[in-house]
Amino acid sequence: MPFKPTRRHLLTAAGGFGLSLALPRLSGFAQTWPATDATFVFSCDVHACLVSADSLSPNCAAEGKTDAALLRHVAAVNAVDGLEWPAEIDGKPSGLAGAGTRIAAPRGLVLGGDMTDDGGGQVKVPGEGRQLQQFSSRYQQGTGPDRVHYPVYNGLGNHDLDQDGASPHRDWYRRELRDYVELNHRSTVFYKAPVPVTNYDIDSDNYSWDWGGLHLVQLQRFGGDDTKGAISGLPWLKDDLATYAGDGRPVVLFQHYGWDRFSTEHWDPAAGTFDPQGAGAAHWWSDAERAGLLAALKGYNVVGIFHGHEHPTPMIYNHEGYDIFKPVAAFLGGLALVRVTDAFLDIALARAGENPADIVFTHAFSKRFSR
Numbered sequence: 227m228p229f230k231p232t233r234r235h236l237l238t239a240a241g242g243f244g245l246s247l248a249l250p251r252l253s254g255f256a257q258t259w260p261a262t263d264a265t266f267v268f269s270c271d272v273h274a275c276l277v278s279a280d281s282l283s284p285n286c287a288a289e290g291k292t293d294a295a296l297l298r299h300v301a302a303v304n305a306v307d308g309l310e311w312p313a314e315i316d317g318k319p320s321g322l323a324g325a326g327t328r329i330a331a332p333r334g335l336v337l338g339g340d341m342t343d344d345g346g347g348q349v350k351v352p353g354e355g356r357q358l359q360q361f362s363s364r365y366q367q368g369t370g371p372d373r374v375h376y377p378v379y380n381g382l383g384n385h386d387l388d389q390d391g392a393s394p395h396r397d398w399y400r401r402e403l404r405d406y407v408e409l410n411h412r413s414t415v416f417y418k419a420p421v422p423v424t425n426y427d428i429d430s431d432n433y434s435w436d437w438g439g440l441h442l443v444q445l446q447r448f449g450g451d452d453t454k455g456a457i458s459g460l461p462w463l464k465d466d467l468a469t470y471a472g473d474g475r476p477v478v479l480f481q482h483y484g485w486d487r488f489s490t491e492h493w494d495p496a497a498g499t500f501d502p503q504g505a506g507a508a509h510w511w512s513d514a515e516r517a518g519l520l521a522a523l524k525g526y527n528v529v530g531i532f533h534g535h536e537h538p539t540p541m542i543y544n545h546e547g548y549d550i551f552k553p554v555a556a557f558l559g560g561l562a563l564v565r566v567t568d569a570f571l572d573i574a575l576a577r578a579g580e581n582p583a584d585i586v587f588t589h590a591f592s593k594r595f596s597r
Contacts, residue, residue, distance in 0.1 A: 257439075257474075257475075257568070258473050259438075259439035259473055259474075259475040260438045260439040261438055261439060261568060262437075262438045262439035262440045262475070262476060262566055262567055262568050263330075263438065263565075263566075263567045263568070264333055264437035264438055264440045264565070264566050264567075265329065265330040265331070265332050265333060265563070265564065265565045266332050266333045266334050266335070266336060266437075266564050267303055267306060267332045267334070267335045267336070267376070267561055267562065267563055267564070268335075268336045268337075268338065268480065268532045268551070268553065268561065268562040268564055269299070269303065269335060269336075269337060269338070269553060269556045269560060269561045269562070270337060270338030270339055270340065270381075270383075270482070270532075270533065270534025270535070270552070270553065270555060270556060270560075271338070271339070271340045271383070271534045271535070271537055271555035271556055271557065271560075272296065272299075272337065272340065272341050272342070272361060272364075272365060272555075272556045272557060273286070273289075273291045273340055273341075273342065273343045273385065273555070273556075273557050274291075274296065274341065274342045274343060274347070274357045274358070274360040274361035274364070275291040275292070275342075275343040275344075275347075275357060275360070276293065276347065276356045276357055276359075276360040277344075277347050277356050277357065278356060279356075283343050283344050283347075283357075286343060289557075290557055290558060291343060291557045292557075293360065293364075295557045295558070295559070296360075296364050296556070296557060297364070297371075297372060298559060298578045298582065299556050299557065299559050299560075299561070299578050300364050300365070300371075300372065300373065300374055301371060301578065301582045301583045302559060302561060302576070302577075302578035302579070302583060302584070302585050303335055303374055303376075303561055304371075304374065304375045304376075304583070305583035305584075305585055306329055306332060306561075306563055306585065307329065307330075307331045307332065307375075308328065308329065309328075309329045309585065310326055310327065310328055310329065311324040311325050311326065311327055311328075311329055311563075311565075311572065311574065312325065312574060312587045312590065313325040313326045315574075315587050315588065315589065315590055316588075320574070320587075320590040320592075321590055321591075321592050322572045322574065322590050322592045323567075323569070323570040323572050323592050323594065324565060324570075324572050329563065329565075330565075331376075332376050332563075333376070333377070333437050334376050334377040334378065334379055334421070335365070335374050335376050335377070335378045335379070336378075336379040336381070336442070336444070336480050336532070337365070337378065337379065337380055337381045337480075337556075338381050338383070338480050338481065338482055338532055338533050338534035338535075338552075339381045339382055339383025339384070339385075339386065339446070339447060339481065339482025339533075339534050339535065340382075340383035340384065340385040340386060340482065340534060340535070341358075341361050341365070341380060341381070341382065341383070341386055341403070342355070342357035342358055342360075342361055342385060342386055342403070343357060343385055344357060344385065344389060345357075345385070345386060345387070345388070345389030345391075345399030345400070345402075345403065346358035346386065346399055346402050346403050346406075347359075347360070348389070348391060348398060348399050348402065352391075352395055352398045352402075354402070355399075355402060358402065358403065358406060362406070365378050365380075366378060366410075366420070367420070367421070371582070377420075377421045378410075378421065379411070379421060379423075379435075379442075379444060379480075380406065380407045380410055380411070380444075381407075381444050381445075381446055381480055381481070381482065382403055382404070382407060382431070382446045382447060382482070383446075383447055383482035383483075383534060383535065384447060384482065384483075384510065384535075386400075386403045387399075387400050387403065387446075387447055387453075387454055387456070388454060397455065400454060400455070404431050407431050407446075408426070408428070408431060411423045411426060411433055412426040412428070412433070423435040424436060424470070425466050425469075425470065427459050427462040427466075429457040429459065429462070430446065430451070430456065430457050430458065430459030430462060431446055431459075432444060432445050432446060432449070432459035432462055432463060432466075434466050434470060436470065439475045439476070439568070440475070440476050440477075440478065440566050441467075441470050441471045441475055441476070441477045441478075442477075442478050442479075442480070443463065443466065443467075443477065443478070443479045443480070444479075444480050444481075445459065445463070445479060445480065445481035445519075446459075446481065446482070447481065447482045447483065448481045448482060448483040448511050448515065448519065449463055449479070449481060449518075449519040449522065450463075450515050450518050450519050450522075451511075451515075460518060460519070460522050463522050464522050467522070467523070467526050471526050471527070472526075474526075474527050475527060476527050476528075476529045476566055476571075476595075477526055477527055477528045477529065478528070478529060478530045478531070478532065478564075478566065479523075479528060479530075479531045479532070480531075480532045480533070481531075481532075481533055482533060482534050482535050483510050483511050483533060483535050484531075484533035484534075484535060484536070484541070484550060484552055485516065485543075485545040485550060486535075486536055486539075486541055486543070486552070487502040488535065488536040489510050489511070489533070489535050489536065490502070490508070490510070490511075490513075490516070491504060491508075491509045491510070492504035492505060492506050492507060492508050492509065493505075493506030493507050493508075493509065494506065510535070520546060520548075523548070528548060529549070529566065529571050529593075529595075530548075530549050530550070530551060530564070530566075530571060530573070531548050531549070531550045531551070532550075532551050532552070532562065532564075533550065533551075533552050534552060534555070535552075536552065537554065537555035537557075537558060538554060538555070538558065539552075539554070540552065540553055540554050540560070540575045540588055540589055542573070542575070542589060542591050549571075549591070549593070551573055551575070551591070553575050553576070553577075554575075554577055558577070559577040559578030559579075560575070560576070560577055560578075561575075561576055561577075561578075562574070562575050562576070563575075563576060568595065569594060569595055570592060570593065570594045570595060571591075571592065571593050571595075572590075572591075572592050573590065573591045573592070574587050574589070574590050574591075575587070575588050575589040575590070576588060
């Protein structure tokens, strides 16, 4: 469903006109955290789709969810290192604070859910799903042209978690994907994770980490998710923010669902479908769930929220004072290039070009922080 901006939803013009806002820091805080200058890539909706060595789930080929598409996306993600932040997009000034400067090597690739198309690609009995194998062969850090070259911070969405397995293995799909996230990010006394994080919640699989003075939080499908047997991570989130971001340092959050029209649609009994006009049950997450998450964020210096879920439309918008960003789906070539410093936040939305490693910048956003 196409995204239609309202007064609270501002998508920058196709020419990439950058917003430039001077925002005060939270009152009552003097900066005591480490210096911040972190560049990273965000993407979402990979939808790895293989179900055998050479076949895809139904409709995947028609939708473009092919391995060739993922290779094209991986090439674009790897190519950002060494490029320049765009000074112009489609002939118009980008407004980026770092326009014309070299893009630093990204600290990592953060994913906003739907790593796989069908719960990892499981069939009738427990076993490693083909889709999860395909995903890890492309989006687990490695060398060469077919793997992401940076640490990958995994995030789960509805396509990863909503599948029910065949009895008696109803929850196997979910457990496999959650295990993959935990094994990649949760270290113990006896085990060193490939991409270790600072704070991992075993109950919800939410986790957080820091790059200098920037605090980053992965909330999986959405902060407070308790569907399909999930345990809400909101108590963990409140404790995490109080512990690691109570001094006013900048925070960015990642999850799958957003505040766009598609993510917030409800059942419309007259139309017999889910749509933004419906007054029935929520399709993805409810008004109360969104309110609960925003209440947990109140009082913290959240400088950006990143999500996925809706595939074709790049989004830059604001909801209740929070700046929110969504690139085009990964299988369509989408990514967001992000830099957070003590002085500014720069974001450039982009898509993979027609040739390997080509990148086309489409939209830009920038805001300055007052000192």
